Amino acid sequence: MALDTANKTQIIKQYQRTEGDTGSSEVQIALLSTRIAALTEHLKTFKKDHSSRLGLLKLVGQRRRLMRYLKRTNRESYNKLVADLGIRDNI
Template identity: 65%
Template sequence: MALDSAKKAEIVAKFARKPGDTGSTEVQIALLSTRISELTEHLKIYKKDFSSRLGLLKLVGKRKRLLTYLKRKNYQSYTKIISELGLRDK
């Protein structure tokens, strides 16, 4: 279920703060969101794949923690990333 390198590089380039930035909160959230959407599509087909479902729940929790951190530290960047990714704000 890993992302291919071309797609990953495209996401990193889009959300990076500066060239060469691969670990910022924004990039991590974008990569997690892509993996979450792919796993969701997988689970629509394979409904009894419980190990993948557990992995999906872990990814959603990690993304939620990162979004909470980003909201606390840089609200402007938080609003930008949730609008670009189409995520909901509580």
């Protein structure tokens, strides 16, 4: 479930640190969260789609690792991102 270009650009602009920043942890976590939400909705309809479920689990693990890194390096930015995206803080 790839994101369309307009939606992806909007998310990047909202969470980037500086102009042209597309790879910071905040941007990556926001993009992953959007993809996770889309896959979750897909799996509510197609319960037997096991390959998408595996992809979802991989995305969740990747987001979890990025969040753990961000929490360790920049606590203030982490707290803002968790509040913004509505992600549980159980790391």
